[in-house]
Amino acid sequence: MKKWLITIGLFLLFAWSISGSDENRKATPRSAATACDGGQTIGDVVAVSGDYDVRSSPSENAGRIKNVKASEALRSTVYHRIDNSTTVRRLCVDRDWTLVQIVSPEWLTHVRGWVPDTTLREIERTASGERVYKEEDFIWDEDTSAFKPQILQIVNRIVNERPGCTTIDTASVAKSPSRSAPGDPVFFVTCGNVGTQMFNVWFRPGEADAVGGNGGQQIQSREHGELQARIRVTVVGGNRPTIRGDTNLPDGTELLIMVSREDIEYRAEEKVNVAGGHFEAGPFLWTGDDLPGGNYSVEVLMPAPAVQSDSVRKVTGEQGERLTGPLIQNTEAGAVVRGAMTVSINGPPPRQPRRKDHTVNASDKDVYNAFALCRAFDAIGLLSKPCDVSVWGSTVDLSIDMSTVEALRFCSKIPTMTRKVGVNFSSEWSLRIYSPYSNGNTIAICRL
Secondary structure, eight states: HHHHHHHHHHHOOOGGGGGOOOHTTTTSHHHHHOTTTTEEEEOOOEESSSSSSSSSSSSSOOOOOOOHHHHHHHOOOOOOOETTTOOOEEEETTTEEEEEEEEEEEEEEEEEEEEGGEEOOOBOOOOOOOOOOOOGGGGOOOOHHHHHHHHHHHHHHHHSSSOOOOOOOEEEEEEETTTTTTOOOOOOEEEETTTTTOOOEOOOOOGGGOGGGGGGGOOOOHHHHHHOOOOEEESTTSSSEEEEEEOOTTTTOEEEEEEEEHHHHHHEEEEEOOOTTTEEEEOOOOOOOOOOEEEEEEEEEOOOOOGEEEEEEEEHHOTTTTTEEETTTETEEEEEEEEEEEEOSSSSOSSSSOOOOOOOOOOOHEEEEEHHHHHHTTTTOOSSSEEEEEEETTEEHHHHEEEEEHHHHHHHHHHOOOHHTTOSSOOOEEEOOOOOOOOEEEEEEEEO
């Protein structure tokens, strides 16, 4: 399924940066970005501070290197950029500028260009050659920021002591919602490279005090175990209910919360992400007012892991193969987590009949395709708000700054592109395009 996501991204021209094809390599003007003109040739690998659009020659006024495919697809100029998640090879130095070529991530190695020396920093290494990771190498959140010194010390010890951990994913450091307890946070880091065996190593901040000797044995071993998915839901807010949940699914997991009642044909849904082991959706309303009294079905759905983020799939498995328990349903798209409950809401009956909503006939494969398509759109980073999926309405909704004519032309190409890679929606799914200036009105609609 991950292969399909990459393929559809290529056809939609959104995943331009994950292909090392010859066609993508032509997006970089080699003749402009490789001339050293007598500068000093180097060849070492360094880290990046901040972010910067690479230039075609050693000058702030030089042209930025255009990402041709992305720019053509979006009808907006997009440039190649490096940031602190990147390592680069210094090819040549010319005064205060350096010609670099990306080393990691591996799928961007075709990108090269000139950057100011101030954007680069040396990578410190131990006597045995292991990298010494610095604070600037990580992406810190509220949980990890409180333990920066401890995390840095422990992660560097893991790199030195743990077999298979000479390379780590610095963006993976996070607090474990399932293993942490009040006053006892547990963190993890992912070891290995894409394309090799990757695994998690778990640790507590207090282990930073144990340096050498038996201290290293306190760090927990590889995490290859199964995860029995758990979801606990509570409903608060009376006739304007908010759905609150606790789960052991990893932070960042995308969930779809759906509330329905058949006898009044009520359908509502909200997409949320797990944060700190919790999620919340709502309040849910009836034509802008209180819900009528009665019984409602509440369903929590985790779409197939293939449409989830890399950090989530590291826990669940690429196809959800590590997920277990009664909430797991195996589908063609992989394992999904689905929980349902019925809640009773007190109050008067509906004041007027509600118009009939779209009948839900979406298969799990349709839902998978919709979320994967949405994720490909989100990856471009140029939408005015996150892409949205409506299971009840069978729609994928985009908001992007383009004219109606451009939207209609763009929209008309999507069905052909998806069919070329064997992606077919069995039900009446639509792509709806909005503009941030269209006051909530669609500027183009096409069938998927």
